[in-house]
Amino acid sequence: MSTAALCSDRVLLNDWHVVADLANLSVGAPFHTRLLGVDITIHCRGRYNKEVVRDDTGALVTSTKRYGFLWACLGKPERDIVFVPEAEEGDRYLVTGGSIAVKVSGLRMVENFLDMGHFPFVHTGWLGDEPHTEVAPYKVELTAADELVATECKFYQPVASPTAKGGFVVDYIYKVTRPYTVALYKSNPVQKDRLDVITLFVQPVDEDNCVAHPFLAYLKDGIDEAGIRSFMQLIFAQDKPILENQVPRRLPLDPRAETPIRADAVAVLYRRWLRDKPVTYGAIPARM
């Protein structure tokens, strides 16, 4: 692997990041990946014991398992892994297996996940369909817990999920919990009062590359795990070629680098929130 810029953002160094789907790890086959520009290797010592080692120094990296993923922290963890309460509910499938490498900054990946406007064009026939292109006004706020929340998001979808029959307007809630972690809640087509949850853990491979690790907590009613997995893989495969054609690959935080519209309210706030933290890894800082 080529060398990549290293990260100096403490918020990122001292946080947990997914580095692998546990299902992809096997004894006897070391798994190579990269986190925040640092090449690392994952060794399976026996069935339960995983070790993450830095390739440059050979030092052991702090790691743990959760939600079907292996997590690592290059520095000293300052807080726990993002808590997903829905993962504790017994009537849900917890699904991984959709991890996908994308040649773009993970911050761009998060922004794409927050974006309803592209559904009719990129996920044509699945998450949206022309001419139903309107993004109605929605609410965004920064909560006391320092999370970004977008509510009252609505979008017309022809096939919003594997069980959906026919199109309808779907309600969404988006939540950005960490710079590289974002969750989406949408109404379940069968149990209308409950929400399906997709959390996207984005692994910042380096500034220009990421692996998106989706984690789904879907209600089991009338749905099978394989169906959800292939639906998710399809959706992310549609985003990949578009994201890999974004120029520049890193997310520009300068408000004048790109042209936001009202539909991008949550992205505008996300960029500002990153700027204030500050998060610079994977971003192009704003000009003063």
Add this chain to the structure above:
Amino acid sequence: MLDLAKSRWHPIAAAHDLPLRHVFHGQLLGREFAVWRADDGYVNIWENRCLHRGVRLSIGINDGRELKCQYHGWRYSNRTAGCTYIPAHPADAPARTITNRTFAAIERYGLVWSAEEPQGEVPEVAGLAEGRLLALRGIPVNAPADVVAARLKGYRFQPSGRIDGSAAKVAVEAASTFSVVLRSSEADATTLAVFFVQPVDSNRSVIRGVLDGQVEGAARLAVLRHHNELLSRLRLAVEAEAAREPAPAPLEPVIERVSPELAEMPEESKHGRKATIRVEVARKWLAADGIAGFELRPIKGLLPTFQPGAHIDVHLPNGLIRQYSITNGPGESDSYVIGVKLERDSKGGSTCLHETVREGDVLAISEPRNNFPLRRDSVKTIFIAGGIGITPLLAMAQALNNQNLVHELHYFAQNEAQLAFPEKTSTLGASLKPHLGLSPDQTGAKLREILSGYGPDKHVYLCGPGPMLEAARHIAAEMGWPETAVHFEYFKNTNVIDDSTSFEVALARSCMTLTVPAGKTILEVMRDAGIDMPSSCEQGACGTCLATVIEGEPDHQDVYLNDAERKSGTKIMTCVSRAKSARLVLDL
């Protein structure tokens, strides 16, 4: 060398790289281009980046008139590169200033030329006759352009007439940093070959060769193969040479920032009735019985981007100002075409255009304004035009037609001879539905028929004479069309304006309180106080002078707002409407 290179013209593509509806990815000095030919032949060379979220436009869709971005479907017009539609906000007209960066384009010698900051002309090569040429396949080389050009001086090839020979003499006729001219001769055969080296990046180039003389059929293939083999060999040698030097760092062209207003999704810029553009009447013709067509071309530069539904103010030689809708279809950006009906009771506007203005005359016009924006998220759109009301709807129908969106254009007129712009309406095929010679009653019955079957996501757009619009709006309401689905534009306000009241207007953002006396409009009083407010028709029909009401009760006298908008009391047309309350607070 590279600074110099910026001001020079370079080939960036072969003409055959731009086939119908294709978008070509070009690059010059590290800067990427989206290059596409519109159906009218115009070659567009744009910064390869959508202004919205930076997605490469070279992966976008060329529909022949506009380029559509793959990510969120923003549409950019042929020629101007102005954004004409933002699908996420179908009810809004995009701010006209969302315009991508364009670069100069010239076609010559079978190649497409561009430059970042062009100075002077595309290189002229003596002996290369336009049209009687053979353009070779472009050969990419991983080496700096000057290294490639130096090597090309030693290129040896056979003249096209003696391709199987081996004894050709080759002479260098001219050479520079980015081009080499060679002549190969053997016996009676001679061929002039010009090689232009396109500096793609600091360490990447493309050799674009052109031969004089035409060769056809099998001989042509043989010539192409001959050069392909020899140039590929040259390429390997140059790359080996270049690899011995450390590779120069790739160039990093500066991407311009968007304007500060765009970064915040602004209101349209504010101004009064300004005629900022000079146009020439390139053509004047009888577009129908009693309707004159005018084609207005810019005196210099390009006309601003327009959207369907937009109108311009035309400043007439006799001092009058009149509004006319632009009838152009999408991407028809080299001129504006308007239609002018001769009004019997004309105050001199239409008479002047019909009788005085001639081809070759120069007129002053305003930038286009769009107060009648077209949604393109309907499952079906119905256009209802009465007479000259066809003009904005014609632009709209062509836009939907181009995007294959379901629509019908119902065109009411007295007789066939009064149907205007047949050359445009004929492109609409079966969606055009003329209704000729109907009495008012018959018109009512027809409208009823057209407006039956309202369903969600259907929209209707009306334009025509006042009585017909009134009738259509009533019928639509009766048939269950919500006001939000009924869009209309009146030609003029026939209401008798009552300007006898006097009241106070407070401008919240300007911190100013003004008194509007009887006989003066809010707009006039604001202008007197130095407030810059846009306007156009100044009779409450076009929607340009709209202001937001924060407090107080407006006395609506316009024909622009619909009933729901009137009732909400939050909007006012400042050119005619007044206040019922003693005071109005406006968000200005």
